[in-house]
Amino acid sequence: MDIQYYLILSALLFVVGAAGVILRKNIIAIFLCIELMLNAVNLSFISFSRYLNQVHGQIFVFFVMVVAAAEAAVGLAITIALYRHRGSLNVDDADLMKW
Amino acid sequence: METWFFFILGGTALFAAINVVAQHRVFYAALSLILCLVALSGLYLLLQAPFIAAVQIIVYAGAIMVLFLFVIMMLDPFSAQMICDKHKYLSYLAVVLGVAVLIFLYRFLQTYDLALAPSNSTPIMGGTGSPGNLGRVLFSEYLLPFEMTSVLILIAIIGAVVLARRRP
Numbered sequence: 611m612d613i614q615y616y617l618i619l620s621a622l623l624f625v626v627g628a629a630g631v632i633l634r635k636n637i638i639a640i641f642l643c644i645e646l647m648l649n650a651v652n653l654s655f656i657s658f659s660r661y662l663n664q665v666h667g668q669i670f671v672f673f674v675m676v677v678a679a680a681e682a683a684v685g686l687a688i689t690i691a692l693y694r695h696r697g698s699l700n701v702d703d704a705d706l707m708k709w
Numbered sequence: 710m711e712t713w714f715f716f717i718l719g720g721t722a723l724f725a726a727i728n729v730v731a732q733h734r735v736f737y738a739a740l741s742l743i744l745c746l747v748a749l750s751g752l753y754l755l756l757q758a759p760f761i762a763a764v765q766i767i768v769y770a771g772a773i774m775v776l777f778l779f780v781i782m783m784l785d786p787f788s789a790q791m792i793c794d795k796h797k798y799l800s801y802l803a804v805v806l807g808v809a810v811l812i813f814l815y816r817f818l819q820t821y822d823l824a825l826a827p828s829n830s831t832p833i834m835g836g837t838g839s840p841g842n843l844g845r846v847l848f849s850e851y852l853l854p855f856e857m858t859s860v861l862i863l864i865a866i867i868g869a870v871v872l873a874r875r876r877p
Contacts, residue, residue: 626726636735639729649745660838669846671761675764680865683776691873
């Protein structure tokens with residue numbers, strides 16, 4: 611199994627997640643797509659770690675997971691605050707800072 | 710063999726990822742993302758990173774996605790209603806399946822021979838991705854970043870509490 615297959619799969623997952631961030635209007639769905647992109651990056655980290663036979667890629671996956679957990683906690687708190695203020699989960703309703 | 714596993718797991722991950730984007734209901738999108746994470750953890754096993762695969766299941770699919778599902782159920786009226794009345798028979802099915810798993814585990818544990826278990830002196834999983842090797846590198850070379858992530862988590866906890874607090 612060559613590394614290219616894993617990298618192509620990782621790129622496909624990342625593109626799907628990026629498309630979701632642009633296409634979806636629901637703020638929680640956008641968060642889910644961001645998690646998808648983080649996981650796509652994790653996959654390429656692990657495949658490089660395997661093929662270079664080094665452990666550093668797996669260490670970085672740890673840090674990415676920590677950042678993902680922190681981002682999910684803060685992001686969901688922001689989502690709850692937004693829902694209280696606007697009564698909606700649509701990102702188009704949060705346009706106070708839009709020029 | 711590895712190629713077959715790669716295409717099955719990769720196809721599952723890709724299908725689930727597309728479903729995350731295409732799914733109309735956020736609740737189903739979150740469940741689909743869990744499927745994608747599980748398939749990715751299988752790919753990590755193929756890439757000989759067993760510890761990362763376990764952490765992926767426990768932390769990502771177990772903790773982060775449960776947090777997501779909590780918030781979705783709290784804010785999305787559809788999901789709460791769906792859990793309550795549409796799938797009532799599922800709770801009976803869950804009880805039956807739980808009892809079945811319990812019986813299976815009991816039989817397995819009863820016949821488990823401790824002599825077959827690997828002793829402590831031999832490493833369970835060798836190679837670069839083994840838990841021992843990973844921990845050694847994490848706590849020597851990457852000690853400062855590791856400690857900084859704990860500060861980051863603390864800041865995130867405080868920030869989440871402050872942001873989600875109900876204003877008087």
